[in-house]
Amino acid sequence: xxxxxxxxxxxxxxxxxxxxxxxxxxxxxxxxxxxxxxxxxxxxxxxxxxxxxxxxxxxxxxxxxxxxxxxxxxxxxxxxxxxxxxxxxxxxxxxxxxxxxxxxxxxxxxxxxxxxxxxxxxxxxxxxxxxxxxxxxxxxxxxxxxxxxxxxxxxxxxxxxxxxxxxxxxxxxxxxxxxxxxxxxxxxxxxxxxxxxxxxxxxxxxxxxxxxxxxxxxxxxxxxxxxxxxxxxxxxxxxxxxxxxxxxxxxxxxxxxxxxxxxxxxxxxxxxxxxxxxxxxxxxxxxxxxxxxxxxxxxxxxxxxxxxxxxxxxxxxxxxxxxxxxxxxxxxxxxxxxxxxxxxxxxxxxxxxxxxxxxxxxxxxxxxxxxxxxxxxxxxxxxxxxxxxxxxxxxxxxxxxxxxxxxxxxxxxxxxxxxxxxxxxxxxxxxxxxxxxxxxxxxxxxxxxxxxxxxxxxxxxxxxxxxxxxxxxxxxxxxxxxxxxxxxxxxxxxxxxxxxxxxxxxxxxxxxxxxxxxxxxxxxxxxxxxxxxxxxxxxxxxxxxxxxxxxxxxxxxxxxxxxxxxxxxxxxxxxxxxxxxxxxxxxxxxxxxxxxxxxxxxxxxxxxxxxxxxxxxxxxxxxxxxxxxxxxxxxxxxxxxxxxxxxxxxxxxxxxxxxxxxxxxxxxxxxxxxxxxxxxx
Numbered sequence: 001x002x003x004x005x006x007x008x009x010x011x012x013x014x015x016x017x018x019x020x021x022x023x024x025x026x027x028x029x030x031x032x033x034x035x036x037x038x039x040x041x042x043x044x045x046x047x048x049x050x051x052x053x054x055x056x057x058x059x060x061x062x063x064x065x066x067x068x069x070x071x072x073x074x075x076x077x078x079x080x081x082x083x084x085x086x087x088x089x090x091x092x093x094x095x096x097x098x099x100x101x102x103x104x105x106x107x108x109x110x111x112x113x114x115x116x117x118x119x120x121x122x123x124x125x126x127x128x129x130x131x132x133x134x135x136x137x138x139x140x141x142x143x144x145x146x147x148x149x150x151x152x153x154x155x156x157x158x159x160x161x162x163x164x165x166x167x168x169x170x171x172x173x174x175x176x177x178x179x180x181x182x183x184x185x186x187x188x189x190x191x192x193x194x195x196x197x198x199x200x201x202x203x204x205x206x207x208x209x210x211x212x213x214x215x216x217x218x219x220x221x222x223x224x225x226x227x228x229x230x231x232x233x234x235x236x237x238x239x240x241x242x243x244x245x246x247x248x249x250x251x252x253x254x255x256x257x258x259x260x261x262x263x264x265x266x267x268x269x270x271x272x273x274x275x276x277x278x279x280x281x282x283x284x285x286x287x288x289x290x291x292x293x294x295x296x297x298x299x300x301x302x303x304x305x306x307x308x309x310x311x312x313x314x315x316x317x318x319x320x321x322x323x324x325x326x327x328x329x330x331x332x333x334x335x336x337x338x339x340x341x342x343x344x345x346x347x348x349x350x351x352x353x354x355x356x357x358x359x360x361x362x363x364x365x366x367x368x369x370x371x372x373x374x375x376x377x378x379x380x381x382x383x384x385x386x387x388x389x390x391x392x393x394x395x396x397x398x399x400x401x402x403x404x405x406x407x408x409x410x411x412x413x414x415x416x417x418x419x420x421x422x423x424x425x426x427x428x429x430x431x432x433x434x435x436x437x438x439x440x441x442x443x444x445x446x447x448x449x450x451x452x453x454x455x456x457x458x459x460x461x462x463x464x465x466x467x468x469x470x471x472x473x474x475x476x477x478x479x480x481x482x483x484x485x486x487x488x489x490x491x492x493x494x495x496x497x498x499x500x501x502x503x504x505x506x507x508x509x510x511x512x513x514x515x516x517x518x519x520x521x522x523x524x525x526x527x528x529x530x531x532x533x534x535x536x537x538x539x540x541x542x543x544x545x546x547x548x549x550x551x552x553x554x555x556x557x558x559x560x561x562x563x564x565x566x567x568x569x570x571x572x573x574x575x576x577x578x579x580x581x582x583x584x585x586x587x588x589x590x591x592x593x594x595x596x597x598x599x600x601x602x603x604x605x606x607x608x609x610x611x612x613x614x615x616x617x618x619x620x621x622x623x624x625x626x627x628x629x630x631x632x633x634x635x636x637x638x639x640x641x642x643x644x645x646x647x648x649x650x651x652x653x654x655x656x657x658x659x660x661x662x663x664x665x666x667x668x669x670x671x672x673x674x675x676x677x678x679x680x681x
Contacts, residue, residue, distance in 0.1 A: 002142035010303050011137070012147040012415075013130055013289075017077035018086045022048040024077060025472065026150075027086070027126075034102050034121060035089055036221050036233010037082060045219040046177060046185045046193070046212045047081040049073050051473050066207055067195055071422075071474030072357055073174045078153050079165050081182040081219060085238065087155030088262070090126075091281035093119030095265040096157070097238055103229070123285060127292045134293035134300065145301030147347060147415060148289040151308050154277040159262040162245075168372050169309070171357070172196045172204045175212060183245050184254040185212060186219040187237050201377070203357060242266070276334045278306075278313050283338035290341030303347035305415055306331075309372065311402040312348070315340060330402050346403045347415030350396055352440070359423050361436050369395045385439050392447035400451050414448060418458035421510055422469060422476040429466045432492030432634055434511055442514040442534055449519070449530045457515065462508075466491045479515055481508040495634035500573065512573065518615070522567040524602060528610065535627060537574055539615040541566075545602055561601065568598040568613070578617040585612040624650040 002009065015026025021039040022032075032039050042048040043057075054069055077083050089097055094117050102121040103113050107128055116124075130146065137143045162180040165172065173196050181191040190213035199205040223235035234241040239261075248255045265273040275281070286304060294300045306312040314328065315336040354366040365388045367380040382391040400412050419440045421428065428434045448455050461470050461478035469476030485493050485501075485508075493501060496513045500506035509515075517532050518539040528542040543566065564587070570580075572593065582589050587602040602611045617623060628646045 008142055008144050010144045010147060010301065011130070011133065012150050012303075013126070014150040016151060017048075017074060018083040021050070022077055022080070022082040022086070023050045023074050023473070024083070031086060031122060031125075032082065033221070033232045035086060035100070035118060036235070036238060037085065038219055038221050039082075041214075041217050041219045042082050044217050045081070045188070045214040046175060046182065046191075047219040048083065049077050049080065049174060064210070066197075067174070067210070068197065071359070071420075071469075071476075072171075072198070074473040075171045076173050076176060079170055079176070079179070079182075081179075081186045083153075084155045084179070084182075086122075087153050088157060089118045089155075089238075090122045091119070091155060091277065091285070092157050092275060093117055093122070095267055095270070095275055095280075096262060097242060098267050099242060100234060100238055102232075123288065127289050130289070131292035131295065135296055138296045145299075145303060145343065145345070146289070146293050147303040147305070148286050150416070151305070151349060152282060153307060154281070156262045157275060157277045157281060162256045162259065173198075175210070177212070180245065180254045180256055183237060183239060184247065185214055187240065187247065188214045188216040188218045189247060189252075189254070190214065198358065276332065278315075278332055279334045279336050279338070283315070283336045286341055287338050294342065298342065301343040301345050302341035303345045303413065303415055304341070305346075305348045308349055309353070309369070311399070312346070312406050314406045317344075317408055328405070331406065344407070344410050346407055346410050346412045348399050348403065348412075349416040350399060350414050351417065352392070352419070352444075355423060355440065356420060359420060361423050361440055365391045367391055367395060369398060385443065388439065389443040389446050389450075392443050393450045396447050396453065397451050400453050411454070413454040413456065415456060416458045417444060417448070417455050418477045418479075419444065420476055421478070426466070426476075428494075429491050432495040432498075434494040434496070435631075438496070438511045438514055438534075441511045445514065445517065446532070449532075452527050452530075479510055479512065481510060483508070495630060498630070506573065516571045516573045518568060518570050518574075518598075520566060520568050522565070524564050524566045525611070535624065536620055537578070537615075537617050537623065538620075539568075539570075540613070541568065542610060542612045545609055545611055560604070564601050564604060566600045566602070566611075566613075568600065568615075570596050570598045570615070572596050575617070578619060578623070581616045581618055583614045585610070587611070589613075621650075 015024065017024025017026075019025070019027040019029070019031065021029050022042060029039055037047070043050055043053045051069075051074060054073075058069060078087075089100070093100065097118055100118045101115045102118055103115055104121055106112070106114055107124055130148075134146065156179070159179065160166075161178075163178045165176070165178070175193050176196050177185060177191060177193045181193060185191050185193075190211055192209050193212050194206045194209055196204040197207040218236075220235070220237050221233050223231045223233070237245075239245060242261075244258055244261045245254050245256050247253075263275060265271065265275055286302065290300075290302045304312075311331040313331040313334050313336060317340055319337055319339070352365070353368040355361050363383055365382045367375065367382070371377065371380045382388055396414065399414075403410070403412055419437060421434070421437055423440075424436060428437060445455070457479060459470065459477050460480055462480055462482045464470055464476065464478035464481050466481065466483050468474070470478055481493065483489070483491050483493075485491060493508060494510045494512070496511070497506060497509045500509065500512070506512060514534045517534065519532075520527065520530065520541055520543070523543050525543045525545050528544060529540070530542075531540045532538070545564075570591070570593075575596075576593065580591065582591065582598070584600055584602075587600060589598060589600045591598050598613075598615065600611075600613055625646055628650045632646065
């Protein structure tokens with residue numbers, strides 16, 4: 001069905017915090033069992049933060065007012081015992097837990113059973129599962145390839161400190177034990193743990209300490225009384241069994257026996273060799289995954305991302321290239337020496353972490369990427385809608401440019417990007433006033449267009465509801481909401497989508513007026529500049545002709561004609577009720593409203609190396625006035641702009657890119673006016 005509509009997709013091997021049993025999504029419960037972890041003990045031992053269990057505990061009256069819950073807590077699970085251990089065993093079980101073995105039926109289908117390392121057991125199961133899926137999808141035209149793993153995390157590999165996490169890279173929120181404390185808790189020992197809450201100007205601060213007491217319960221499965229076939233794990237903490245730590249009964253504290261344990265290999269014959277996660281763990285897995293899913297088709301693309309908020313280190317296409325790259329300082333000091341997967345696509349993720357974490361957006365935005373790398377605070381602050389776009393343009397540009405430095409010329413797609421809709425206390429749900437969400441989304445997409453990177457929006461979820469969002473850890477990212485809105489409903493849909501609510505395709509849409517936008521789908525050359533104004537609907541595009549001024553060498557006139565053809569998507573969502581005015585620098589154009597397509601054919605021998613297109617609606621003034629009236633109708637009755645004529649507001653909206661600038665300047669203007677009156681008197 002997808003090819004009928006020109007839709008392409010790639011399959012994401014999705015996970016967050018390893019599994020839903022450890023507070024995220026992804027791996028099934030039996031993976032914990034294979035490692036010897038007891039999923040029923042995670043909450044009591046602090047081995048994971050599981051939102052559902054936390055909500056149940058609070059509903060039963062176990063609430064400490066000093067310890068708030070919320071959608072921002074789940075990322076802390078990456079540093080807790082369950083998820084960090086599983087990620088470590090998946091990536092480096094051979095090197096860091098060589099004594100942990102698993103029994104399995106051979107993958108090749110041979111009779112009997114075999115014992116393999118925990119790393120081989122987990123990775124082979126994962127790779128083969130998606131390999132089987134790839135075998136079934138191989139003939140589907142719409143499927144471009146696979147993303148081997150969503151938002152990978154190194155676990156404990158290269159853990160530099162047992163007694164504290166990196167505040168700049170690891171989100172400190174909620175109960176946040178050090179790894180030494182997590183080890184003790186997992187084995188049943190009580191610990192006094194810091195509790196972090198949101199703060200300003202730093203993201204979080206320590207609110208207090210509280211005792212987490214498992215009361216002797218272990219997060220590890222016992223081997224006692226079980227047959228060899230039913231035994232899983234090592235009967236105790238896997239890291240204790242490997243001599244990483246021990247409990248000091250006299251001091252009532254965990255004692256780390258090997259501070260460098262997660263930095264080096266512990267396999268016989270390889271003892272002491274340094275481990276680097278990207279080079280020694282991630283890249284070999286990517287190669288293994290890519291080889292398997294491409295077994296029946298060599299056309300499968302590999303959509304590869306680094307750890308979130310990190311730049312990928314150098315990974316040359318040919319291993320003899322870039323001998324100077326170890327001197328770089330923007331990423332981990334390494335060079336990946338595993339051959340890159342075929343059909344490589346760089347697919348990092350991007351979010352505004354300040355908005356994501358604070359669930360707030362007003363007039364100021366923050367360059368979290370820069371601040372986390374030592375940028376001066378005032379340099380990382382931006383004010384206003386246009387500055388928000390510049391902020392995102394800078395950050396996304398850094399992501400793309402550093403990818404180019406490390407990888408060379410490869411396609412770049414922002415593999416996951418979006419905004420939370422429940423910002424500012426979810427006020428928009430009650431009012432339908434989604435203008436702040438609109439500002440965020442427009443700046444985000446515009447910034448990606450400025451950097452000419454592809455992107456996939458997170459997410460489209462018709463099961464999204466005002467009450468519980470996307471149904472996962474209180475997140476609310478869907479561009480569509482499925483609530484039935486009636487006359488007496490408490491919720492309201494986006495007022496800008498009101499004229500489209502009767503259309504099933506757009507019903508429940510949120511900020512669709514900036515999500516659905518013109519873009520050049522096929523370009524006869526290379527893009528130079530793209531800009532679209534969601535208020536005026538003016539679209540501008542410039543591209544290089546790639547030899548458009550030279551004599552065509554082909555004898556096929558049809559092919560020569562197509563080689564000069566640029567195809568632009570012109571969505572009827574915006575343009576169906578408008579007459580458009582088109583201006584091109586050279587050549588000719590045609591517009592098919594039914595197909596939502598504008599075709600531009602640049603001149604064959606114009607000599608122009610640069611071509612341009614401008615599209616405007618003929619009734620721009622009337623359209624802007626209509627937008628103002630829509631906003632007034634949706635806004636509160638005492639809205640400040642009710643005091644001025646709609647035409648003034650339309651003019652100011654066009655000049656200042658939004659009424660926020662006027663509201664921001666109004667106090668200053670009032671003061672100046674008062675001073676002027678005093679002088680006149």
